[in-house]
């Protein structure tokens with residue numbers, strides 16, 4: 237790791253600790269992290285940066301676990317198992333803090349493009365694209381005006397309804413590496429359509445990620461469709 241990468245990791249750890257501190261006292265944060273409350277105070281206030289080993293533990297291990305807990309606390313599931321995730325997908329600063337934890341806590345290849353499906357995946361995709369410093373693209377259920385060429389992916393859903401997603405053809409170049417993300421994965425039909433789009437574009441899959449998996453079906457389905465790493469932060 238060069239100096240700039242070390243500094244980036246240390247600053248990411250501070251971001252994670254600040255996120256956790258929002259809902260905790262320093263004593264509680266010490267309990268969550270196993271680090272002394274005095275050190276945590278200095279990190280959170282920006283007086284001292286954590287060492288690289290501590291920073292790595294915070295971002296990769298603790299960060300992932302704590303973020304999953306934070307996410308679970310924000311989700312409401314109704315009697316029929318439908319998820320209200322608006323407390324997460326409307327909170328761009330939270331997703332911006334989640335992005336480095338997701339990027340470092342899963343085994344994804346570094347992408348050229350982060351791809352999602354409109355609508356609810358867009359804020360997560362934007363946070364990850366911004367973290368990686370790459371483009372964000374989203375497929376839509378309708379054709380955007382003035383765009384001449386689209387990649388289309390169509391599927392008949394279990395319900396019998398036909399669903400088509402359209403992505404401007406210029407959004408992904410052949411050979412690019414694409415991280416496919418969404419806020420939620422349930423049947424996996426949406427992810428499958430996005431993976432079809434990546435294949436049609438002659439691009440490679442860097443990974444498949446969802447913040448929330450509603451059951452295991454969707455993750456399993458995505459794993460059947462790609463050799464790349466597939467993961468969700470929390471399962472309900």
Ligand SMILES: O=P(O)(O)OC[C@H]1O[C@H](OP(=O)(O)OP(=O)(O)O)[C@H](O)[C@@H]1O
Pocket residue numbers: 353354355356357418419420421422423424425426427454
């Ligand atoms: O794994 P699946 O069964 O395909 O379900 C997951 C998809 O469902 C939701 O989107 P929805 O189609 O409701 O569109 P929206 O984001 O515009 O609400 C969610 O944002 C995912 O994209």
Ligand SMILES: Nc1ncnc2[nH]cnc12
Pocket residue numbers: 317318319320321420422450
């Ligand atoms: N909000 C939601 N919860 C569970 N499954 C879904 N499939 C599509 N939207 C969903």
